[in-house]
Amino acid sequence: MTNFHVGHVGINVTSLERSIAFYTDVFGLVVKTASFEDQRxxxxxxxxxxxxxxxLWEQSEGRFSTNTPGLHHLAFEVDSIEEVQRFExxxxxxxxxFLYDNIVTHQEGSKSGGIFFxxxxxxxxxxxxxxGAQHHGSVAQHGGPSCGFF
Incomplete structure (x- = not known):
């Protein structure tokens, strides 16, 4: 099989400026290139x-829909529970x-988990x-709004 990896994830947004501010502030990302031309x-x-x-592509109206095919959620992995807490x-x-009040584990007995927002x-x-998530919060609810296997 050919070796490949995800290059980037494209997200439709309603306001490019607002979304740039969110993703750069929360995740510490920087703008590599951008266009603010109308229709582009x-x-x-x-x-x-x-x-x-x-x-980020400014080409949408309304809110993200879970009722149509497409992205379920986007997950970012960090090295420690302390980093999750810093983001929280x-x-x-x-x-x-937030989709859950605190840090939740991915399933019963799991050490992995985090925050959903x-x-x-x-x-x-x-x-x-x-x-490290097993010592914080609860288990994400079955059928909950985060990972599809709950």
Whole structure:
């Protein structure tokens, strides 16, 4: 099989400026390139060094829909539960909507877990770690709004 990896994830947004502010503030991403021309508003975001992670496209109206095919949620893995907690504090301070009140594990008995929240357009996001979540919060509810296997 050919070796490949995800190059970036494209997200439709209603306000490019608002979404750039959210993703750069929350995740510390930088704008690699952008266009603010009418009918061609987009931004490629990534880490200071390295490639693009997220592309924002201003071409939508309304809120993210879970009723149509497409993205379920976007997950970012960090190295420790302390990093998850740092993001949680920052997001709560910014009054970001959460899908669960605190850190939750991915399933009963799991060490992995994290936080589940929404971007300004309602796109569901997750920040998780592979170990340490079992000591924080509860288990994500079966049929809940985050990962599809709950």
């Amino acid at each position: 508003k987009y931004a490629f975001l990534g880490k200071e060094t390295g490639g693009n992670l997220i592309t 504090g920052k997001l709560k301070e910014a009054r970001t909507p 929404e971007d300004p357009d309602g796109v569901r996001l997750e920040i998780f770690t592979a170990n």
